[in-house]
Amino acid sequence: xxxxAKNPSEAKTSTYEGGVPLLQQVPNRFPVKFLEVAMLFLIxxxxxxxxxPWAVLLNQLKVFGLVEMGLFLLVLGxxxxxxxxxxxxxxx
Numbered sequence: 001x002x003x004x005a006k007n008p009s010e011a012k013t014s015t016y017e018g019g020v021p022l023l024q025q026v027p028n029r030f031p032v033k034f035l036e037v038a039m040l041f042l043i044x045x046x047x048x049x050x051x052x053p054w055a056v057l058l059n060q061l062k063v064f065g066l067v068e069m070g071l072f073l074l075v076l077g078x079x080x081x082x083x084x085x086x087x088x089x090x091x092x
Contacts, residue, residue, distance in 0.1 A: 033091065040088060047076055 054061070054069050061068075083089065 036088065037091065040083060044076070044080065 050072065051069075054065060058065060
């Protein structure tokens, strides 16, 4: 066990990534901003799926459904405006 520490080689000290050797060094880290924008898009996109059942049942829900969807849109809009002011959608 101590023999590996005493006799380092390039193969022993290289990063192990599933047995595949690195072809070149990675110049920079992957930008997290891309993932942040993608997650925000998915969150807002999935929330808009709630409009379909509401539109189908609008005649049965009447005023209650309209008020509930208004509150839903209000919460969604407040979250969107908050993220817009924080600069979450700016791509630098």
